[in-house]
Amino acid sequence: MEALFATVTGFLAASGLYLSLRGRTFPVVVGLTLLSYAVNLFLFSTGGLTTNGAAVISDDASRYADPLPQALVLTAIVIGFAMTAFSVILAMRVRGDQGSDQVNDQRGEESKEEKS
Amino acid sequence: MQHLIILPILLPLLSGVLMLLKRDATRLPRRGIALASTALLVVIGACLVVQSDSGQITYYALGDWQPPFGIVLVLDRLSALMVCLTSVLALGSLAYACAGDDRKGSNFHGLFQLQLMGINGAFLTGDIFNLFVFFEVLLIASYSLLMHGGGKDRTQAGFHYVALNLAGSAMFLIALGVIYGTTGTLNMADLSQKVATLDPNRLGLLKAGAFLLLVVFGLKAAILPLYFWLPRAYASAPAPVAALFAIMTKVGIYAILRVYTLIFGSGAGELANFVQPWLWWFALATLALGGVGVLSARDLRGQVAYLILISVGTLLVGVSMNREAPITALLYYMIHTTLVSGGLFLLADAISEQRGKAGARIVPGRGVTQPGLLGVFYFVGAVTVIGLPPLSGAIGKALLLDSAEPSEQPWLWSLLLLSSLAGLVAMARSGSTVFWKAGRGDSEGPRLKPAMLAGLILLLGASPVLSILAGPITDFTHASAAQLLDHGAYAETILPQSDAGGGS
Numbered sequence: 159m160e161a162l163f164a165t166v167t168g169f170l171a172a173s174g175l176y177l178s179l180r181g182r183t184f185p186v187v188v189g190l191t192l193l194s195y196a197v198n199l200f201l202f203s204t205g206g207l208t209t210n211g212a213a214v215i216s217d218d219a220s221r222y223a224d225p226l227p228q229a230l231v232l233t234a235i236v237i238g239f240a241m242t243a244f245s246v247i248l249a250m251r252v253r254g255d256q257g258s259d260q261v262n263d264q265r266g267e268e269s270k271e272e273k274s
Numbered sequence: 275m276q277h278l279i280i281l282p283i284l285l286p287l288l289s290g291v292l293m294l295l296k297r298d299a300t301r302l303p304r305r306g307i308a309l310a311s312t313a314l315l316v317v318i319g320a321c322l323v324v325q326s327d328s329g330q331i332t333y334y335a336l337g338d339w340q341p342p343f344g345i346v347l348v349l350d351r352l353s354a355l356m357v358c359l360t361s362v363l364a365l366g367s368l369a370y371a372c373a374g375d376d377r378k379g380s381n382f383h384g385l386f387q388l389q390l391m392g393i394n395g396a397f398l399t400g401d402i403f404n405l406f407v408f409f410e411v412l413l414i415a416s417y418s419l420l421m422h423g424g425g426k427d428r429t430q431a432g433f434h435y436v437a438l439n440l441a442g443s444a445m446f447l448i449a450l451g452v453i454y455g456t457t458g459t460l461n462m463a464d465l466s467q468k469v470a471t472l473d474p475n476r477l478g479l480l481k482a483g484a485f486l487l488l489v490v491f492g493l494k495a496a497i498l499p500l501y502f503w504l505p506r507a508y509a510s511a512p513a514p515v516a517a518l519f520a521i522m523t524k525v526g527i528y529a530i531l532r533v534y535t536l537i538f539g540s541g542a543g544e545l546a547n548f549v550q551p552w553l554w555w556f557a558l559a560t561l562a563l564g565g566v567g568v569l570s571a572r573d574l575r576g577q578v579a580y581l582i583l584i585s586v587g588t589l590l591v592g593v594s595m596n597r598e599a600p601i602t603a604l605l606y607y608m609i610h611t612t613l614v615s616g617g618l619f620l621l622a623d624a625i626s627e628q629r630g631k632a633g634a635r636i637v638p639g640r641g642v643t644q645p646g647l648l649g650v651f652y653f654v655g656a657v658t659v660i661g662l663p664p665l666s667g668a669i670g671k672a673l674l675l676d677s678a679e680p681s682e683q684p685w686l687w688s689l690l691l692l693s694s695l696a697g698l699v700a701m702a703r704s705g706s707t708v709f710w711k712a713g714r715g716d717s718e719g720p721r722l723k724p725a726m727l728a729g730l731i732l733l734l735g736a737s738p739v740l741s742i743l744a745g746p747i748t749d750f751t752h753a754s755a756a757q758l759l760d761h762g763a764y765a766e767t768i769l770p771q772s773d774a775g776g777g778s
Contacts, residue, residue, distance in 0.1 A: 178437065178441060181435065188435055190437065190440045190441065190444075193440075193441065193444045194440075194444055197444045197445075197447045197448055198450075200447075200448060200451050201447055201448075201450070201451045203451075204451040204452070204454050204455035205454075205455070222413065225490075226454070226460075227451075228405060230450070230454070233407065234447055235319075237407070237410045237443075238443075240414065241410075241414065241436075241440055241443070244414065244417060244436070245433075245437070245440065247420075248417075248429070248432060248433055248436055249433065251421075251429050252392055252432075252433050253427045253431060255424075255425075255426045255429045256426055256429075256430065261433065261434070261437070267368075
């Protein structure tokens with residue numbers, strides 16, 4: 159399970175990183191979202207991976223899952239969700255203000271594109 | 275006054291929420307609430323400084339969950355100083371904003387208060403995950419404030435700033451995950467004890483986490499390879515917001531100072547002080563680059579942004595020396611540079627408003643309406659930010675130069691003095707262009723409003739006050755530095771005495 163988990167997290171992070179280095183706002187936003195998914199998964203696993211473990215102390219539980227990463231990841235998800243919503247709106251605003259979804263304002267290149 | 279520690283977080287939160295009610299109300303009560311709340315924050319900040327000056331570290335356990343299990347707010351001299359500094363800076367920029375900048379977009383005051391809550395929380399928290407949470411609070415408020423008023427330049431600079439900081443937050447979480455995974459705790463005091471007795475097999479992982487944390491804080495503080503967002507974001511932000519942002523880089527510096535003296539400080543066993551040698555070179559490079567940047571700026575606001583970079587370099591050099599004397603110097607310099615660079619942003623805005631079309635660009639153009647008044651402000655601001663005697667910049671820089679050891683002197687002295695020279699040349703050039711090569715000002719043009727004047731006087735006027743009170747202030751910063759380096763006392767205060775390594 160650890161290998162699968164690590165592969166998935168790593169793949170998500172790599173895709174997120176690749177997309178967030180792109181030149182247009184939409185891939186950047188998607189990339190940042192994927193990156194935050196990867197981070198959430200990673201954070202979730204920091205207490206060790208357990209299945210069927212109890213999170214709260216009880217007498218008949220033999221295995222325990224670490225509850226703190228669960229609390230942390232919940233916080234991180236909420237914050238990440240709000241940030242994603244904000245960056246989507248912002249990306250649309252940039253599109254509206256500039257008439258282009260380039261992350262860097264490259265007026266020279268844009269006009270070349272228009273000519274060609 | 276046990277609850278005093280939490281007030282700097284609760285008060286802005288309450289007033290920020292209050293301003294969300296009745297969004298269509300007239301602006302006067304909103305301004306009143308904002309000013310009253312911020313003024314009260316200054317009083318609270320002063321009380322906290324007095325309280326912390328007893329040398330006792332006090333903590334506030336939320337919900338009475340005792341550390342290391344519950345969340346704590348910790349008050350020591352350094353955090354009290356930072357909270358007080360924030361509130362003074364906020365009062366100055368808020369006063370300036372009340373002259374009319376707050377009307378250019380919606381809900382300026384509510385966001386401003388929430389930003390203050392985030393900043394104060396970051397200074398007070400004793401839990402490294404809560405540091406992340408408060409970073410996010412201050413960041414999301416700063417995203418909206420940065421774009422207050424709108425405009426093409428702002429949204430684009432804003433998008434860069436948001437994207438970079440989102441990536442930074444992701445890295446912050448990874449670092450926290452690594453640190454939690456290796457040590458099993460997120461409480462700073464508990465961490466400082468766990469790190470020393472860590473299983474050697476896990477040291478490499480923890481070190482990676484700690485370096486990742488340095489990258490995140492470096493992004494906030496804008497050290498050399500991570501500074502690219504700063505000049506553009508600061509130059510395009512509305513003036514009162516840019517002035518408040520003068521404290522944002524200091525949040526990063528505070529976090530570096532706190533984490534790498536307390537957790538990875540001299541008591542950390544294998545990992546003791548491993549970051550400082552790296553920081554030293556990065557800080558010097560930042561200093562050099564700030565000097566080049568300030569010469570290249572074509573706009574008054576961009577110039578101030580590069581002056582902030584110089585100050586970041588100067589402060590981090592002090593952090594990387596990691597002794598009592600340099601930290602004393604850097605804390606004094608931090609008070610000075612935060613207030614003065616905030617004031618200079620306001621001044622650049624006031625100048626650009628009075629010059630009409632020429633704006634803040636450093637080109638000969640129409641003169642300002644009030645050359646005498648603005649000229650005096652510019653002169654005071656320039657002298658102190660460059661570090662010419664007799665004002666506070668000179669005292670801070672002299673203290674820092676004096677604290678260098680012979681092996682550090684060649685690098686520090688040459689780079690710090692050269693960057694000051696670059697600042698001097700740039701400020702002299704832009705001052706003479708703006709004030710002397712200018713045509714006659716339009717006597718009918720806009721004048722400084724009383725609120726703007728109040729903001730400028732509060733922030734730039736802090737400099738002479740700081741140099742007059744240099745004695746008591748350096749005494750306080752000296753005590754703060756001593757307290758900061760004595761990380762054993764911090765852990766002893768926070769953690770129960772019987773704690774013998776259990777509890778993870």
